[in-house]
Amino acid sequence: MIHRTAAPCQTPSWQQQLASAFTRVEALLDYLKIDLDLLPGARAAAKDFSLRVPVGYAALMEPENPHDPLLRQVLPIDDELRLRPGFSTDPVGDLDRSVETGVLQKYHGRVLLITTGACGIHCRYCFRRHYPYSGSSAERGYWRNAIDFIVRSEQISEVILSGGDPLMLSDKRLAHLTRVLAEIPHVKRLRVHTRLPAVLPERITAEMSDWLSNPELQSVLVLHINHAREITEILRAALSSLRATGVSLLNQSVLLRGVNDSPQALVELSEGLFAAGILPYYLHQLDPVQGAGHFAVPEPEAIELHRAVMRELPGYLVPRLVQEIPGSGSKTPLI
Ligand SMILES: *Cc1c(COP(=O)(O)O)cnc(C)c1O
Ligand code: SF4
Numbered sequence: 001m002i003h004r005t006a007a008p009c010q011t012p013s014w015q016q017q018l019a020s021a022f023t024r025v026e027a028l029l030d031y032l033k034i035d036l037d038l039l040p041g042a043r044a045a046a047k048d049f050s051l052r053v054p055v056g057y058a059a060l061m062e063p064e065n066p067h068d069p070l071l072r073q074v075l076p077i078d079d080e081l082r083l084r085p086g087f088s089t090d091p092v093g094d095l096d097r098s099v100e101t102g103v104l105q106k107y108h109g110r111v112l113l114i115t116t117g118a119c120g121i122h123c124r125y126c127f128r129r130h131y132p133y134s135g136s137s138a139e140r141g142y143w144r145n146a147i148d149f150i151v152r153s154e155q156i157s158e159v160i161l162s163g164g165d166p167l168m169l170s171d172k173r174l175a176h177l178t179r180v181l182a183e184i185p186h187v188k189r190l191r192v193h194t195r196l197p198a199v200l201p202e203r204i205t206a207e208m209s210d211w212l213s214n215p216e217l218q219s220v221l222v223l224h225i226n227h228a229r230e231i232t233e234i235l236r237a238a239l240s241s242l243r244a245t246g247v248s249l250l251n252q253s254v255l256l257r258g259v260n261d262s263p264q265a266l267v268e269l270s271e272g273l274f275a276a277g278i279l280p281y282y283l284h285q286l287d288p289v290q291g292a293g294h295f296a297v298p299e300p301e302a303i304e305l306h307r308a309v310m311r312e313l314p315g316y317l318v319p320r321l322v323q324e325i326p327g328s329g330s331k332t333p334l335i
Contacts, residue, residue: 011202013202014200014202014203014205017054017055017056017200017202018054018120018168018200020055021052021053021054021055021120021121022051022052022053022054022055022058023050023051023052024051025038025039025042025043025046025051025075025076026039028051028053028058028075029042031058032058032061032063032064032065032068032071033063033064034063034064034065034066034071035066038066038075038077040078041076041077041078041079041081042075042076042077042078043076044076044078044081045076045077045078045079045080045081045291046076048080048081048129048291049076049080049122049124049126049129049291050122051074051075051076051122052074052119052120052121052122053074053121053122053199054120054121054199054200056199056200056201056202057070057074057121057199057200057230060229060230060232067258069226069227069229069258069259069260069265070227070229070230072124072256072258072259073123073124073125073226073227073256073259074121074122074123074124075124076124077124077294079293079294080124080291080292080294081291082293083290084290084293086288087288087289087290087291087292087293088288088289088290089130089289089290090130091127091287091288091289091324091326092127092287092324092326093326093327094128096326099111099149100145100146100148100149101145101146102114102115102145102146103145103146103149103150105153105156106328106329107329107330108155108329109155109156109157109158110156110157110158110159110160110191111149111150111153111156111158111159111160112160112162112193113146113159113160113161113162113166114162114163114164115161115162115163115164115166115169115177116163116164116165116166116168116169117163117164118163118164118165118168119163119164119165119168119195119196120165120167120168120195120196120199120200120203121195121196121199121200123195124291124292124295125254125256125286125289125292125295126289126292127287127289127292128164129289129291129292130289130290130291143177143180147180147181147184150181150184150187151184154186155186156186156187157186157187157188157189158187158188158189158190158191159181159187159189159190159191160191160192160193161174161177161190161191161192161193162193163193165194165195165196166192166193166194167192167194167196167197167203167208168196171205171207171208171210171211172207174208174211175207175210175211178190178211178212178214178217179211179214181217182214182216182217183216187217188217188218189217189218189219189220190212190214190217190218190219190220191219191220191221191222192212192219192220192221192222193222193224193252194221194222194223194224195223195224197221197223197235197238197239198223198224198225198230198231198235199230201232201234201235201238202234202238204235204238204239204241204242208242209241209242209245209247212242212245212247213245213246213247218248219246219247219248220247220248220249220250221242221247221248221249221250222250222251222252222281223249223250223251223252223278224251224252224253224254225251225253225269225273225278226253226254226256226259226260226269227259227260227265227269228265228268228269228271228272231272231273231275231276235276236275236276236277239276239277239278240276240277243277249276249277249278249279250278250279250280250281251273251278251279251280251281251319252281252282252283252284252319253269253280253282253283253284253319254283254284254286254295255283255284255285255286255297255302255305255321256286256295256297257294257295257296257297258294258295259295261297261301261305262305263305263308263309263312266283266305266308266309267309267312267313270309270313270317270318270319271313271317273317274317279316279317280317280318280319281319281320282319282320282321282322282331283306283319283320283321283322284322284323284324284331285297285299285302285321285322285323285334287324299334302321302334303321303334303335306318306321306334306335307335320333321333321334321335322334
């Protein structure tokens with residue numbers, strides 16, 4: 001069980017840890033003892049989409065290594081400023097699929113709620129980096145519209161909390177939302193898409209365990225872990241308490257150049273996930289979002305990498321390699 005006794009005062013809460021995250025490039029590079037040559041490009045790129053890295057996540061990076069795969073996911077670099085043909089600001093067509101404020105419905109039976117625009121970390125490859133969150137999130141007093149839409153739509157059996165990162169909201173708000181969703185007879189499953197546990201495992205609280213294990217709903221926590229080094233002992237311990245309450249754990253990763261683009265990195269990731277009780281679900285081909293072109297792995301190479309992983313691992317540890325194609329009725333498998 002997750003202990004409910006008050007934490008000793010030297011352990012800051014997850015909110016305090018978020019508040020002390022790195023937001024200045026100089027401070028992060030200084031902490032990692034990395035040459036400040038990268039600074040001008042980083043500063044310029046951070047103007048568009050700011051830097052944000054929890055200190056605990058930075059602590060997993062290798063000092064003095066500007067190519068560290070964890071650092072690469074968060075460090076703004078001047079490559080982001082190069083405009084590339086075929087890369088857009090709304091690569092997955094989300095802006096067309098908003099059925100109600102903060103509600104996206106692209107696939108049968110499932111709706112995705114944009115619960116907040118905030119994230120605990122800013123991932124440079126993010127397809128939502130240009131998303132106009134203000135006014136589009138279900139959070140700002142619009143829960144009611146989103147809920148009414150779900151109540152009216154009897155074919156919806158699964159509600160996906162997304163964002164941004166839904167776990168940026170307080171457990172109190174999430175408990176309230178979950179209670180309301182649990183009362184809708186046709187809603188059977190609750191899914192939470194989140195990157196926070198991987199970068200701030202302290203976010204998995206006893207209160208979170210309470211609302212996520214609502215007996216009226218089958219709950220699925222879909223983590224977003226891209227590299228085996230993101231799976232720490234603290235994360236494993238927190239997840240094992242969650243699993244004990246019957247929550248299913250899945251993972252989605254993004255295939256990223258310089259982060260996890262080798263058979264070895266992908267095999268280690270799948271094995272690390274399974275050791276933590278998580279099943280690999282999707283390996284996403286990068287969405288062609290402007291500013292993230294340097295993370296792209298060409299499709300033939302992605303397929304070859306996926307084949308190499310299939311040759312090494314049992315089928316249940318091989319994530320589905322998928323691409324999101326606007327207008328499609330599901331994610332599209334590349335194999
Ligand atoms: C990816 C996505 C889902 C979930 O798709 P699954 O294949 O069920 O994981 C649902 N809604 C939207 C809008 C999505 O982008
Ligand atoms: S946490 Fe998710 S939504 Fe937020 S920046 Fe990272 S990938 Fe994007």
